[in-house]
Amino acid sequence: MTPSRLVLAIAVLCTLSDNTQVSVTGWLILTGYALLHFGLLLAYPFKNCRACKGAGHHQSKFLRAYRTCHRCGGTGKTLRTGRKALNAATRVRRARRAAANHRRDQVNGGT
Numbered sequence: 048m049t050p051s052r053l054v055l056a057i058a059v060l061c062t063l064s065d066n067t068q069v070s071v072t073g074w075l076i077l078t079g080y081a082l083l084h085f086g087l088l089l090a091y092p093f094k095n096c097r098a099c100k101g102a103g104h105h106q107s108k109f110l111r112a113y114r115t116c117h118r119c120g121g122t123g124k125t126l127r128t129g130r131k132a133l134n135a136a137t138r139v140r141r142a143r144r145a146a147a148n149h150r151r152d153q154v155n156g157g158t
């Protein structure tokens with residue numbers, strides 16, 4: 048278990064406490080953890096590819112030939128899961144806004 052996950056587990060356990068002070072501390076830690084995680088997603092949207100470990104290629108065992116990684120397409124990087132969720136939320140928000148603008152234009156007769 049990584050240290051950050053240990054802190055997360057302790058914070059979740061604190062929120063379950065009957066003691067109000069401990070519970071509030073747990074919620075504060077959870078909020079800080081979420082904000083930190085969100086900031087890291089914005090700062091570092093990519094992580095090393097799991098299949099090639101960031102190399103972008105695989106090497107064959109016998110001929111020592113290289114072939115491009117099929118997961119990352121040779122870049123060695125993939126989007127983090129949280130960043131994929133952020134991008135999906137952005138797409139949904141833009142689509143809803145475009146639909147609202149389209150409806151408004153229909154009501155106003157296109158003027």
Ligand SMILES: [Zn+2]
Binds near residue numbers: 104118
């Ligand atoms: Zn890869």
